[in-house]
């Protein structure tokens with residue numbers, strides 16, 4: 001009934017419709033109409049109530065509300081259970097709790113804002129209200145824990161496809177977990193796992209996408225390294241469309257991996273990479289060095305040719321050294 005009330009308000013495209021009319025059309029009491037309106041407001045819809053004219057829905061459909069996501073959703077498994085927060089500490093934290101509690105594969109957590117969004121190694125992730133996509137997806141993959149690191153590459157391929165399709169932004173993937181536009185970061189990916197020795201309990205893939213952030217809003221420490229899709233495209237990007245496109249691409253990439261292994265996804269990663277063929281500075285857990293990024297291997301490790309041979313980089317940060325000399 002709540003959905004029916006919402007549909008009526010939407011069909012009236014911002015015009016007032018009286019409580020009396022809604023109650024007659026849907027054959028429910030005025031009190032029931034009022035309760036559904038209140039619950040829609042609590043869910044985040046902006047509905048104006050006028051004592052004589054009735055109710056009007058203000059157009060705020062770019063909010064990532066579950067009912068809005070569901071009307072645009074094309075993925076079959078990802079997004080079948082949606083947990084929405086106006087604000088949360090971290091969507092990855094919420095998703096991990098749900099996963100530990102047994103939620104089904106494909107459960108997603110989405111928030112308008114995160115107050116302690118996380119990057120790798122507990123670094124912070126800037127996640128302002130309503131301006132980005134802060135999303136985590138729960139997977140229960142049938143493959144070995146050894147393959148988990150490649151899930152980050154799988155997600156990068158999927159998100160990169162989606163942002164380029166929706167924002168036409170000309171973005172590329174920087175190993176292992178960033179998507180850059182014009183040398184600046186627009187997407188970060190955080191993959192976390194719970195596993196036994198030989199089986200994965202769950203993997204949570206968290207994605208942070210800077211969609212409609214004005215460049216002036218970035219805090220000082222990332223002002224020179226971050227950008228948003230809107231800044232690159234020169235116009236506002238519809239978050240809802242991008243959101244459902246990301247889920248569709250992620251589901252498609254995941255199905256490819258389940259059916260054919262990681263090889264096709266890694267091949268696509270190489271095509272979309274902006275790291276390969278570049279001089280890079282590698283900051284690993286126990287060493288730092290410079291070399292030429294030549295390839296990724298079957299495990300998703302970055303292969304860097306240095307004066308002393310080929311180094312296999314499985315974790316760490318990589319900055320690309322453009323010919324001009326400035327790191328990114």
Ligand code: BT5
Nearest residue numbers: 090092117118119120123125126135188189206207208226
């Ligand atoms: C990442 O880590 O890039 C992974 C970011 C994942 C964020 C998502 S949002 C949904 C989900 N819930 C979470 O809590 N996290 C995930 P890393 O490679 O370690 O990069 C982190 C660094 O990126 C920070 O130290 C900053 O320098 C920079 N940074 C922070 N916020 C940024 C932003 N919004 N845009 C670009 N760069 C940012």
